Amino acid sequence: MPTKILLLSDIHGNFPALAEIDRRCRGEGIDIILNCGDATVYAPFPNETLHWLREHQAVSILGNTDTKVLRLLEGGSFKKPRKAEKRIMYEWTAGQLRAENREYLAAMPNRARLVVEGFRIGLFHGSPDDDNEFLFADTPASRFRDLAARTDCDILVSGHSHTPYHKVIDRVHFLNPGSVGRMFDGSPEASYGVLELSPGTIGISLRRCPYPIDEVIDRHRRNRLPPIYEEMYRTGRKLN
Numbered sequence: 563m564p565t566k567i568l569l570l571s572d573i574h575g576n577f578p579a580l581a582e583i584d585r586r587c588r589g590e591g592i593d594i595i596l597n598c599g600d601a602t603v604y605a606p607f608p609n610e611t612l613h614w615l616r617e618h619q620a621v622s623i624l625g626n627t628d629t630k631v632l633r634l635l636e637g638g639s640f641k642k643p644r645k646a647e648k649r650i651m652y653e654w655t656a657g658q659l660r661a662e663n664r665e666y667l668a669a670m671p672n673r674a675r676l677v678v679e680g681f682r683i684g685l686f687h688g689s690p691d692d693d694n695e696f697l698f699a700d701t702p703a704s705r706f707r708d709l710a711a712r713t714d715c716d717i718l719v720s721g722h723s724h725t726p727y728h729k730v731i732d733r734v735h736f737l738n739p740g741s742v743g744r745m746f747d748g749s750p751e752a753s754y755g756v757l758e759l760s761p762g763t764i765g766i767s768l769r770r771c772p773y774p775i776d777e778v779i780d781r782h783r784r785n786r787l788p789p790i791y792e793e794m795y796r797t798g799r800k801l802n
Contacts, residue, residue, distance in 0.1 A: 564765070565679050566591055569739035569755035571598035571687075571721025572625065575655065576743025576795075577607030579752035580614060582773035583742060590756070594678065598721035598739070599625025599687035602667070604791060605743050606781045608655045612663040624670045625687045625722065626694055631656050635664055645802055647788035654787060675715075679759040684715035688722045697738065699727035710734040717757070717764065726753050726768045735764055750775060750798035 568587055573580055597620045602608045604627075615622050624632075630640050634656040643649060659667070672693055674685040688695035690713055697705070697720055709718070710732040717735045725747075726740030740753025751770040758765035779792045794801045 563591075564758040564760040564763070565593045567594045567596055567678065567757040567759065568592045569596055569598075569719060569737065569757055570620070570742050571739050572600040572724055572741035572744060573597070573602075573611050574600055574604040574627065574741065574743040575602050575608045575611050576605035576752075576773075576778060577610035577614065578775075578777040579605075579743045579773040580611060582771055583752055583754050584614070584618075586771055587756070592756075594676075595620035596674075596683075596685055596719060597622040598685060598719060599623045599670075600627045600721065600741075601625070602631050602659075603627035603651050603655050605778050605795075606654075606658075606785050606787060607778075608658055609660050609663055612659070612666055616662075616666050621674055621676065621685065622670050623674050623685055623687060624667075624672050624693075627652070628667055628670065631659070632668055635659070635668075647790055647802060650788055651791070654785070679761055681716040681759055681764065682714060683717045683719065684713065686718065686720045689720060690715075690718070694722065696723045697736070698723050698725045699729075699738075703729075703731060706731040706734075706736055709736075719757075724753075726755065728755075728766045728768060735766070737766060739768065740770075744794070745798045746800040748798050750795060 687693045719737045724741035727738050729736040739755035742752050751772050756767045775795050
């Protein structure tokens with residue numbers, strides 16, 4: 563039987579989207595869950611999201627939003643983002659986290675490596691060179707070749723760009739499952755991937771699914787958070 567791996571990234575506190583992915587994958591026999599970071603900030607379910615990742619023993623790494631939340635929890639500050647509505651979301655998230663979730667987030671590494679069915683997998687938020695690098699589906703092939711030449715990974719999984727893609731360049735599989743909770747391509751549907759590995763064989767399925775957006779908007783309103791994000795979830799567009 564192949565090993566099945568659920569690929570997640572950029573959940574951004576959107577637990578209703580994550581729960582719908584969980585529901586759809588429950589009967590597939592998922593063996594491993596990989597999360598490429600940005601589990602928190604923007605949607606108003608940070609505790610539910612981190613609890614789910616803990617309970618499912620996901621291999622999770624930090625993203626840039628998670629890192630800034632940790633900075634706030636440690637008493638620090640940051641210059642970016644400068645927009646008031648964004649800063650509100652960081653500060654609100656930091657103030658909401660339960661102790662066990664603060665500890666879980668603080669223990670996450672910036673990147674991870676594992677070997678599954680003989681394949682070496684690297685997990686990054688941006689890229690192996692820079693945790694904040696954006697790799698898109700239309701990033702020049704020369705950039706992927708440069709990364710392929712300097713990695714010993716067979717499969718390189720990253721997030722950050724909220725753009726799903728699967729490329730095979732110089733025998734390296736580059737994967738981005740897209741964003742579970744905050745897509746920007748005009749479709750509000752959650753994005754994720756399922757990787758199937760058996761000796762000598764790699765299979766990847768990139769998927770989208772609808773989820774109950776009204777649950778996100780209702781919680782958002784009850785917490786009196788910036789209304790611009792309500793429209794963002796409805797339209798699947800980056801509005802700020």
